[in-house]
Amino acid sequence: MANLNLAIKEKRPLSRAEVTEKYPDIPPLVILKADVQRRGVHYSEAALGALDLELHATTGTHIFGARDGKIAARPESFLLRDGSSIITTPTPLELDPYLVDLHEGRPFLFEDGEPVEEVDYWPRPDFYDKTSSSGTLMQNVVSARPQRLNIFPYRYCTFWNNGNGCSFCDIVTQMKKGKEELGIPARLDPLEVKEVVREALLEPGRYAALFLTAGSNVAGKRAFDDEVDYYIEILQRVGELFSVPNIPSQLIGTAFDDGQLERLYRETPLTSYTADIEVLGEELFNRHCPGKAEYIGYKEWKRRLVRAVDIFGPGRVNTGLVAGVELTSPGGYKNEDEALARTLEEAEDLASQGVSTVYIVWSPRPGTAIGDQKNASLEYYVRLAAGLHGLRGKYRLPIGFDDYRRCGNHPDSDLSRLHNF
Amino acid sequence: MATAIPGDLIELLNDPAATKVLATVDEDGVPHLAVKQSLYVDVAGRLVYTELLESSRSNRNLVRSIWFGKSVSVIVSGAGGRSFQVKGKPVKTHISGPLFRKHYQEIRSLLGDVDVAAVWIIEPQEVIDGSYAARSAEERSRFPFFDHLDRLVKPAAPAA
Numbered sequence: 001m002a003n004l005n006l007a008i009k010e011k012r013p014l015s016r017a018e019v020t021e022k023y024p025d026i027p028p029l030v031i032l033k034a035d036v037q038r039r040g041v042h043y044s045e046a047a048l049g050a051l052d053l054e055l056h057a058t059t060g061t062h063i064f065g066a067r068d069g070k071i072a073a074r075p076e077s078f079l080l081r082d083g084s085s086i087i088t089t090p091t092p093l094e095l096d097p098y099l100v101d102l103h104e105g106r107p108f109l110f111e112d113g114e115p116v117e118e119v120d121y122w123p124r125p126d127f128y129d130k131t132s133s134s135g136t137l138m139q140n141v142v143s144a145r146p147q148r149l150n151i152f153p154y155r156y157c158t159f160w161n162n163g164n165g166c167s168f169c170d171i172v173t174q175m176k177k178g179k180e181e182l183g184i185p186a187r188l189d190p191l192e193v194k195e196v197v198r199e200a201l202l203e204p205g206r207y208a209a210l211f212l213t214a215g216s217n218v219a220g221k222r223a224f225d226d227e228v229d230y231y232i233e234i235l236q237r238v239g240e241l242f243s244v245p246n247i248p249s250q251l252i253g254t255a256f257d258d259g260q261l262e263r264l265y266r267e268t269p270l271t272s273y274t275a276d277i278e279v280l281g282e283e284l285f286n287r288h289c290p291g292k293a294e295y296i297g298y299k300e301w302k303r304r305l306v307r308a309v310d311i312f313g314p315g316r317v318n319t320g321l322v323a324g325v326e327l328t329s330p331g332g333y334k335n336e337d338e339a340l341a342r343t344l345e346e347a348e349d350l351a352s353q354g355v356s357t358v359y360i361v362w363s364p365r366p367g368t369a370i371g372d373q374k375n376a377s378l379e380y381y382v383r384l385a386a387g388l389h390g391l392r393g394k395y396r397l398p399i400g401f402d403d404y405r406r407c408g409n410h411p412d413s414d415l416s417r418l419h420n421f
Numbered sequence: 422m423a424t425a426i427p428g429d430l431i432e433l434l435n436d437p438a439a440t441k442v443l444a445t446v447d448e449d450g451v452p453h454l455a456v457k458q459s460l461y462v463d464v465a466g467r468l469v470y471t472e473l474l475e476s477s478r479s480n481r482n483l484v485r486s487i488w489f490g491k492s493v494s495v496i497v498s499g500a501g502g503r504s505f506q507v508k509g510k511p512v513k514t515h516i517s518g519p520l521f522r523k524h525y526q527e528i529r530s531l532l533g534d535v536d537v538a539a540v541w542i543i544e545p546q547e548v549i550d551g552s553y554a555a556r557s558a559e560e561r562s563r564f565p566f567f568d569h570l571d572r573l574v575k576p577a578a579p580a581a
Contacts, residue, residue, distance in 0.1 A: 027488035027489065028488070029487075029488060030488075079516075079517065079518075081487065081512065081513045081514070082484065082487050082488060082514060083514040083515070083516040120518065122517075123517055123518040123519065146516060146517035146518070147516060147517055203522075204522055204525055204526050204529075205521060205522055205525030205537060206517065206522070405475075405516055417481065417484045418448070418481055418484060418485060420476070420481065
């Protein structure tokens with residue numbers, strides 16, 4: 001308590017131990033997760049030595065890049081004791097990441113030289129080493145989290161065509177690396193996706209959700225028609241594998257118009273929809289997401305999210321934040337209290353209309369416009385998680401399609417495991 | 422502090438005919454009890470429980486327990502009135518990986534088309550023999566005033 005009081009008096013950012021003490025209702029494992037996402041990890045040689053390429057999933061098929069800018073065989077991510085994942089990126093040592101090293105022969109997170117928590121590397125899917133009928137390594141067509149199949153249909157975003165990509169995004173850089181260094185197809189063949197998903201589903205109990213995301217594609221008769229058409233084609237082909245018309249699934253796409261949303265819902269087995277607004281507040285949205293602002297705009301983005309609730313149903317629509325960019329310069333909020341208040345105010349406006357908000361911890365990446373700035377304090381991320389979780393409780397919004405198991409990347413939706421709705 | 426479950430009690434816990442009840446506690450401190458026949462003791466001496474439903478009260482309470490260091494209890498009752506209680510702490514839940522897959526397949530081969538949400542590992546902290554004979558002997562030894570006197574009366578001499 002003495003350290004906590006001193007920290008508050010000195011107005012310095014609280015350490016993880018101090019945050020844990022100050023917020024006893026937030027599980028320490030969730031606080032740890034947010035901190036590891038915030039600071040990243042560095043793998044010791046011993047930890048990398050414990051990586052078994054036959055048993056563990058390794059990096060390689062991310063749609064976004066690592067903090068240290070490398071593509072190399074490292075653990076894709078890891079599971080904590082409570083079954084949640086920490087999705088994090090290898091980070092240069094000078095940025096003070098957690099160390100992943102061995103303790104009593106097992107991988108552990110270390111902080112200040114002390115073992116903090118045991119972790120398990122993600123298990124390797126059975127299908128990863130097989131090849132599709134076109135000769136492509138299946139792991140380069142579809143990838144996996146511990147309980148989710150990931151389909152990244154293509155790896156570009158046309159907002160970058162006129163330089164209006166999001167300020168924190170490295171999708172184009174990563175696409176080039178993936179294509180050149182790993183041979184990942186820039187655009188997937190829907191029939192090949194179906195072939196790989198069929199193979200993946202042979203593994204018992206492995207997948208509880210199907211997930212699609214790609215960059216925005218403005219092309220088409222109406223803007224984004226081509227993007228929607230392509231998602232529909234993939235979802236329909238994959239849907240042919242199932243005996244039920246709707247499957248546990250999530251699409252993160254652009255904020256589509258009413259007609260496009262109706263088509264996604266009626267013509268595919270899709271059961272949930274996400275359109276990431278990235279940052280709440282119109283000025284910040286315009287600054288950090290100029291492409292989204294140019295084609296859709298902040299107010300219309302929100303309206304489309306609310307409209308999607310009418311189509312997909314309450315508790316089946318959400319939006320994501322890249323939390324921390326709202327505090328960057330220029331144009332960011334002056335302090336974390338203001339950022340939290342304004343963000344939760346906007347999130348409540350959405351929640352009151354049936355739209356959930358989740359966040360990922362912003363991970364500054366090399367080559368992005370704000371990649372040289374720092375993300376927010378741990379306390380900020382914990383307060384934001386509690387705030388967004390509280391809104392879901394207040395408005396009774398289930399988040400089962402984007403929770404610890406079906407996603408694993410949102411400290412706030414991890415907390416929903418205690419909700420009974 | 423982990424404790425070891427005696428061999429004969431492990432045998433009872435691993436007996437499919439024994440009745441096993443998992444007791445957890447909700448956010449208001451209200452106990453929730455449910456018969457959980459999937460409970461068994463693994464080679465490391467830990468309790469293993471396969472949860473079928475993600476949304477079950479037991480599962481939510483186990484999540485709360487692993488997050489905040491709370492205890493759970495398992496009661497086992499077998500033939501002849503043998504029963505005992507294990508207090509323990511959930512230390513890990515498997516939602517993917519080899520152990521999860523093994524249990525997923527085993528449960529489905531036993532029960533048919535059921536789902537599995539998680540495989541919980543519970544570390545024993547205390548073992549209490551709950552059978553009447555054991556508890557009665559303990560009480561008489563520790564609490565000599567807790568007896569009805571008529572139970573202590575000399576048996577009447579048989580009539581001549």
